[in-house]
Amino acid sequence: MKVIVAEHAGVCYGVERALRLAHEAAATGAAVHTLGPLIHNPQAVEELKTMGVEVADGVEDIASGTVVVRSHGVPPAVIARAEERGLRVVDATCPFVSTAQRHAADLAEHGYTVVIVGEADHPEVEGIVAHAGGEAIVVEDARSLPERLPSKRVGVVVQTTQTAQRLEDVVCALLPRTSELRVFNTICSATTKRQKAARELARTVDAMVVVGGHNSGNTTRLAEICREENPNVHHIETPEEIDPAWFDRARVVGVTAGASTPSDQIDRIVDAIERMGDA
Known part of the structure; x- marks a missing residue:
């Protein structure tokens, strides 16, 4: 394997x-x-x-x-x-989070209604809301936008680990409802690269393992992206969570990891999967 x-x-x-x-x-x-x-x-x-x-x-x-x-x-x-x-x-x-904070503060200071694309209970988003003066609207997707906006001047920032598609969907939904729309794509480049690489790999393998904290938003989104391409996807933190049954008849297994997963943790997962293949 x-x-x-x-x-x-x-x-x-x-x-x-x-x-x-x-x-x-x-x-x-x-x-x-x-x-x-x-x-x-x-x-x-x-x-x-x-x-x-x-x-x-x-x-x-x-x-x-x-x-x-x-x-x-x-x-x-x-x-x-x-x-x-x-x-x-x-x-x-x-530093990418700091950039999102600064943009949110600047938008609020200049009178824009601030919309943050992200998870309301995530600590990063809570901090961005505070930098916007506590008055920001947080939405996870376009469907979460309120029926009425406080103003037609809207500024958008995005949680650094969100997907570009979610940001695009929210922006497209806001365009016909605003007279002025400022958008800052504050998704970090590392997130974009990891999401793209994970999607491409998931398309080509028999099983996919995503390594990282179960409490990690960016790792969870990697798993979601992989499942869009492959039904055999598993999000784990440690080798002890691996079930050999996942790899029945699998010839190639893909591994990716969230932005908060150190390389030694990835190595341990890879070693464990390879030992199963040799057994």
């Missing part, structure tokens, strides 16, 4: 940067906390804990030391509270 890893898979620049900043903070010997999980990868978060990097639900739970802002970003008020408490703040917000 042959195993092929997608051309673009695994950790992106934003995640690598966040992990590096957390490791550097831990190396100082000071108490280090992240505001929520640094990235949506439970295994990586557990590894950080072994280095002394703990997860805090909020700034109020941190007495002293360093606070690392997660890659998904946080509302501006959270950073302000951390600084007021005398905490050292290390901002590990992904």
Whole structure:
């Protein structure tokens, strides 16, 4: 059985940067906390804990030391509270997320109704909403748009891990309802490359395995995209989740991974599948 890893898979620049900043903070010997999980990868978060990097639900739970802002970003008020408490703040917000935050803030400042294409309960989106002054409309797709918009001047930004198709659908639905429409495509290039490579690979293999946190939005979307091309798709975090029955009569298995999945986790999955093929 042959195993092929997608051309673009695994950790992106934003995640690598966040992990590096957390490791550097831990190396100082000071108490280090992240505001929520640094990235949506439970295994990586557990590894950080072994280095002394703990997860805090909020700034109020941190007495002293360093606070690392997660890659998904946080509302501006959270950073302000951390600084007021005398905490050292290390901002590990992904640069692509920071760009979405800035565009949302600028649109709100200039009087646009801000529409964010994304998941309302996702921490990245919650942070973008806060940068827009808390008044943004969040929609997962065009069908989620409200019947009435507050104004005909609308600005659009998008969660960095969304699909281009969802953004396009929302924009097309807004065009006839607006007099002025500004659109910022804030989907990160790493997401686009991973989605394209996953789709292409899923078309050519007998089974597809998607590696990454079950709580990871971008990994979940990779699985959704693969299922559009192949019915035999499985989203897992660890080798222990693999069922050999998935590969019955499979000659070629494809593997891809979300942008928060380190390469060593991908390697372990590939090794496990290859051993099954040799058995």
